[in-house]
Amino acid sequence: MKKQTNNTTATSELDYRIIKTQDDIENLRGQIATDQYEELIIGAETWGILYDPGQQRGQMLRLPNGRGAVEFGADSEWGDWDNDILTLDEAVETDDGYSKYVRYNTSGEEMADL
Numbered sequence: 001m002k003k004q005t006n007n008t009t010a011t012s013e014l015d016y017r018i019i020k021t022q023d024d025i026e027n028l029r030g031q032i033a034t035d036q037y038e039e040l041i042i043g044a045e046t047w048g049i050l051y052d053p054g055q056q057r058g059q060m061l062r063l064p065n066g067r068g069a070v071e072f073g074a075d076s077e078w079g080d081w082d083n084d085i086l087t088l089d090e091a092v093e094t095d096d097g098y099s100k101y102v103r104y105n106t107s108g109e110e111m112a113d114l
Helices: 022-027 034-039
Strands: 008-010 045-051 056-062 067-071 077-082 085-093 099-105
Touching: 034 056, 034 067, 067 085
Parallel strands: none
Antiparallel strands: 008 045, 045 056, 056 067, 067 077, 077 085, 085 099
């Protein structure tokens, strides 16, 4: 079963993993972004996402200390989780010259500004 959102699809619950043992970490070698793999610890959560265009596969990570990452086919972007929203560390410049922090939900979908 897949959960459809606007432009992003969260993969099935089978793709969602809570890291409980060192073996769980070893089993993910080569399956997730290298920078996310290097930060895996017991208690971390990781799951796959699909995103447009072309429904490419990405990955999300939530660490027990509230840090996390999202990866869309390149290096991961890192930030902090607040409930189910990941706010990235680095602000981006908008078309009108202002800065904003990008936020993603657990499906990897960018959240609209408040």
